[in-house]
Amino acid sequence: MKRRLSANALPTRLVLGALIGSTSLLLGGLLCGVASADYINPPDWSGSSAFTHQSWSFAEPGNPVLADPGYVNPGGEPWAQRSHGQWRDDLGSQFDLDGNFVQQRQGGWYFEGPLLDYISTIDIPAADENLPPELWRSELWLQATLKTNSSSPQILLQAFDEFGEEFDLISGDVEFIGEDPLDGGTWAVATFAYSISGRPETATVRLAASLLGEDPSQSAPAEFFVIDQIDVDTRVIPESSVLVMLSGIVMLSLVVFFWRRQTA
Numbered sequence: 001m002k003r004r005l006s007a008n009a010l011p012t013r014l015v016l017g018a019l020i021g022s023t024s025l026l027l028g029g030l031l032c033g034v035a036s037a038d039y040i041n042p043p044d045w046s047g048s049s050a051f052t053h054q055s056w057s058f059a060e061p062g063n064p065v066l067a068d069p070g071y072v073n074p075g076g077e078p079w080a081q082r083s084h085g086q087w088r089d090d091l092g093s094q095f096d097l098d099g100n101f102v103q104q105r106q107g108g109w110y111f112e113g114p115l116l117d118y119i120s121t122i123d124i125p126a127a128d129e130n131l132p133p134e135l136w137r138s139e140l141w142l143q144a145t146l147k148t149n150s151s152s153p154q155i156l157l158q159a160f161d162e163f164g165e166e167f168d169l170i171s172g173d174v175e176f177i178g179e180d181p182l183d184g185g186t187w188a189v190a191t192f193a194y195s196i197s198g199r200p201e202t203a204t205v206r207l208a209a210s211l212l213g214e215d216p217s218q219s220a221p222a223e224f225f226v227i228d229q230i231d232v233d234t235r236v237i238p239e240s241s242v243l244v245m246l247s248g249i250v251m252l253s254l255v256v257f258f259w260r261r262q263t264a
Helices: 240-263
Strands: 003-006 018-020 024-026 049-056 079-082 086-095 101-112 115-125 136-148 154-160 168-180 185-197 202-211 224-238
Touching: 049 115, 086 224, 101 115, 101 202, 115 224, 136 154, 136 202, 154 185, 202 224
Parallel strands: none
Antiparallel strands: 003 168, 018 024, 024 154, 049 224, 079 115, 086 101, 086 168, 101 224, 115 202, 136 185, 136 224, 154 202, 168 185
16 A cells, blocks of 8 residues: 655645745655656656656766656756765665565665755756747656655755746655665655746756764664656646637637628
């Protein structure tokens, strides 16, 4: 059985997956990472204007690292970079919440406490430079497969345009998918959707983590956080005001058409 937390229309703060203000997500609770084929229930945006898709499975120890082969982004190369931590080949085991072995996970970014800082940055170029920004709204969908042994991790996820303006968080969902009994970690898939008015030339996603170090007085190990896979889709859609204007034009055209037929 999977445990799920929905962050749609959440209040300002909520334990186990919360919004900080209106645009940031704090994952407080149990989290941990996933690798290959974790692109789960993506949005059906492939037919939208300026669509891009990029995934990072972190199979190799690069930093920065280009998106996995097969990414779709006519605007340029999407990159991910970590400012702390290290690449690890063996990320441990994943057992489902009923105790059944699922898979051995490999290839990911590992961070260990004490830590209080931004840990990684993702840069997504825009796909189309010719769209008038005042008529459009950009949307970004991000999914991350994560693992941590912390009972109350503080993970902050924010998206910005090239001028530092923050994207609005539309929705967020944290789904707990398993555990690792060897290191006490919990796995989760976190999915978020963002939007911003206009058409940024670049979308930048930043992750920050707050992790405690080892506590000798309680024989508690240092807290760790793993990123196993990240998937990002983007698109550009007309602003709602443009849709209202276009629908008004269509209605007016229909009225004129039928009026002329009746008076002909």
